[in-house]
Amino acid sequence: MTFEVIVAGGGPAGAVAALVLARAGRRVLLVDKGTGGPASSPFRIGETLLPAARPLLHDLGLWPEFATGPHLRCVGTYASWGSKQLHGRSHLHDPHGHGWHLDRTRFDAFLRSAAGTAGAELRRAEAVPHLTHVGDRRVLIRGDGRLEEVRCDWVVDATGRRAVIGRRRGRRRKQDRLMAVFALFGRRLPGHRTEDAELRTLVEAVPGGWWYTARVPAGRLVAYLTDADLTDSALRTAEGFLDAIGTTRHVRIRLDGYDPAHAPAPRWTAAHGLRLSPAAGPGWIAAGDAALAFDPLSSQGILTALHTGARAGRTVDLCLSGETAALADYSLFLQRITDAYERHHAETYGQEQRWPEHPFWERRQQAP
Template identity: 25%
Template sequence: MYDVVVIGGGPSGAIAAEDLARAGRKVALLDKAGRIKPCGGAIPPRLIADFEIPDDLIVARISTARMVSPTGRSVDIPIENGFVGMVDRKDFDEYLRDRAVAAGAERLTGTFIRILRGDTTAVVWRDRETGEERHAVTRLVIGADGARSAVARAEVPGGREIPYVIAYHEIIAAPTPNSGHDAPQDRPAPTGYDPTRCDVIYDGQISPDFYGWVFPHGRTASVGMGTGVSGVDLKAATASLRATAGLSDCETIRREGAPIPLRPLDRWDNGRDVVLAGDAAGVVAPSSGEGIYYAMIGGRVAATAAQAALTSGRAKDLQLARKLFMREHKTVFRVLRTMQDAYYKSDERRERFVSLCHDVDVQRLTFEAYMNKKLVRARPMAHLRIGAKNVAHLLRLVPETYA
């Protein structure tokens, strides 16, 4: 008998399992193993601090973000007072799973099938090694099994309707300084590769409704894109992005694709014995598509809710997961959703969005919010100026320039 079975061993599930194990609960972590989620791999300083991530997992330190418009114009945004860390999900996720096991969680390797209820509740899963069906009897279940969560679809109202985009990327061998891929040092180009810079490409030819990216990972790099538009050839779009960036000749190490949810579910629990976490609950930031930090926070609040329900015996305490998450992050998600809805509709809008990113107020407040994971309230006049500039750009009252 387990207190909790966590289904899904990504960052969300691993953190939930670790937190519950450290609290003295008997926990199983069920994971398929071998799957690597497509992800740019960016993590902010707050994640590194809050979750005690060791330096050796950070494969690159990013000091600049470059926004590239549909016409190829670019804006470089310096990351002040710190850096954005980059991780390779192949190693990062496994480290978190190992840490959960070290804390006392039991790792089960296999595939979730269903939840069976009778006198007890049991998670039915297929053992990867033997192919046999097994039962894990438990008091509670945390579903952390991704955007098209089988747990959410079967157990939680609204779990079948969550909207998502499909993300695809290719991990490539990063170009070396003398490989001919780098931009001239005295004339930076929008397509030049820089191991300390993340490039975000807003171009309808790459993605009609989201963006493409080139993210350094030290010896490797992640090049990819996302879209919710059916019929888009993700591999062809990524090949075009690699060609534009001068990265076509770099060795391709692996290719990965997966759905990314677009908004949090209205409900994260079934009112009985299941609560969702991470992508299964829809907690990926709109506009940016950032998911690692929010997944780990989602795992933490799911563990907190499970601990409360186990202690009190009240199933309604599972509602704490969504309440705690939204109390901290609802405003940021709402602002980012408004931004995505306003600027991602067309290349003309994306052109204006990149123009807006040239503004110093926008740059500073955006990255302060990203680094610290909260809206900055200490500069009210800057907020007012940004609001006015935003309206001016949307109403086409300013030219598409970077002056």
């Protein structure tokens, strides 16, 4: 069967793109390794959804079901940034209300299910990098231990930072060398009576980078952000990660009541800003982290994935109807997001002046 659109990647961007296209009556194939449901996917970092997502979820018709999901409210942030003292910022006066700390595996599965209900075909598989000739668009997918070549008119690359399709058609620009080292603490100490009821994200700057911690449905997430060449090898062990947490002023307090004997080995993932240029061309378009990946300090990753996924879906639908100028509009849309992000990124890092000679902070003060 020939599809009008193949969406590669079933995270928020890909699932929403497939949802929009299926509702527009397009024949859509969504391929993703995680289509087996929440139980088939491990814990994923990237859990904060800002209040501004609420109107978009309403517009997509997803709000009623999302609102009954297992996610926790996020009512604001505390930050030790530019000062050793904590400063609070509440969502109390946000016109959209509070944000959320998501159960990411369930959230992603919820979006994929919505796309399937709308008519998209879901397949547990992954896109494989594959060069094609102009006018002969094919996507090579791997699933159930076999390779299959599927023809289509358009491809949406929503494969995250890997950008398995877009990286062969555009140039990727890295912002820096930021890495995240993270662990999920889920086991409470026996007999500890106090529940972990803190619903704000906590951010704490330190000489070599910054930490954050957030309460999520599965427990408490703790992450350390630093540059890849500045990481300490001790952070690869549970003991080393706990020792590093112990040097913090505020983050360590949030782990009160969690059993250190069951501390998990930390995991590592890329967290640098990344941009694909161009992010679209004849027959293909990138969305989510494949097009724009942000420093986690912005907390905008999931929100941007939802917006770019929806916009990419609408853009492809217009192009299939002959309105090819929609590609240029999509590029301008991404440029506006990038400009706002880069201004905010520079301003925020510029507020921390306590360690100007440490490589991590010196690099960000000198960044354009």
